[in-house]
Amino acid sequence: MEALIAPELEAYAAKHSIPEGPVFRDLVAVTRSETDMPQMQVGRLEGALLRVLVRLSGAKRVLEIGTFTGYSALAMAEGLPENGRLITLDVNEKTNAIARAAWDKSPHGNKIEAKLGPALKSLESLEGPFDMVFIDADKENYSRYWDACVPKVRPGGLLAVDNVLWSGRVLDPKEPSDKAIVAFNAKAxxxxxxxxxxxxxxxxxxxxxKK
Ligand SMILES: C[S@@+](CC[C@H](N)C(=O)[O-])C[C@H]1O[C@@H](n2cnc3c(N)ncnc32)[C@H](O)[C@@H]1O
Known part of the structure; x- marks a missing residue:
């Protein structure tokens, strides 16, 4: 992923957002050593934004599509009240195990339920309403995820979708994933x-x- 703003500014913004506790720092290190695409993690700045959004919206029931090694799920879980719950969907067993191991080290990990399998399939059996949904999985399915999620979000609830600028490629789409994001952005x-x-x-x- 190419930085959209100067890396120094990105780092400055992250440094002036919610500090990353030891569970997150360990998770970043494990994700770097155990996976091929550690840059998929939302990281400190976006993690802080998600946690603030959960708190600001008063969300108690959150749905995530795209768990990976669990950074964003744990960031949102930290923003939930004690009786809040987050369901997160992914297909990858290996990264799910890394996520679970990290969540188990956090007092907020018990708020998270991970469901393994293709997200569109899992979504069929999930009933709303959700207070917030975070979409961060395969880009080709973004429009389908949106259509499946909007009816499950309560009126006044929040949808957040990651990578919508796709390293700037939305301005000159070539690959199928570029075109999928462009189509999704126009649709939303x-x-x-x-x-x-x-x-x-x-x-x-x-x-x-949601209106
Ligand atoms: C960008 S990563 C998610 C990053 C995560 N939010 C974080 O902060 O660590 C995208 C994830 O989507 C998952 N994924 C891809 N296709 C999927 C599908 N059809 N159903 C469910 N998950 C899928 C991948 O396995 C990957 O873990």
Missing amino acids: ASDVRVDCAMLTVRDGVLLGV
Whole structure:
């Protein structure tokens, strides 16, 4: 992922956001040593944003699509109240095991339930309403995830979608994933059910409030 802003500014913004506790620092290290794409983790700045959004929205029930090694799930779980719950979906058993091991070291890990399997399939059996949904999985399915999730979010609830600027490739789409994000962004922006604002944080984060 190419930085959209100067790396020094990105680091400065991260440094002035919620500090990363030892569980997150260990998780970053394990993800670097055990996986091929550690840059998929949302990291400190976006993790802080997600945690703030959970708190700000008063969310108690959160759904995530794209667990990976569990950074964003744990960041959001930290923002939930004691009786809050987060369900997170992924297909990858190996990264799920890394996530579970990290969550087990945190007092907030017991708020998280991971479901293994293709997210579109898992979504069929998940009932709403959710207070917040975070979409961060395979880009080709973003529009499908959106369509499956919007009806499951309560009115006034929040949808957050990661990588919507896709390292700037949305301006000159070539690959299927570039085109999928461009199509998704156009769809979300014209969706009358949701008020959207696109943030230029990290790789672009779309926020939508359901009407
Ligand atoms: C960008 S990573 C998620 C990063 C995570 N939010 C974090 O902060 O660590 C995307 C994840 O989507 C998962 N994924 C890809 N295709 C999927 C599918 N069809 N269903 C469920 N998960 C999928 C991948 O296994 C990968 O772990």
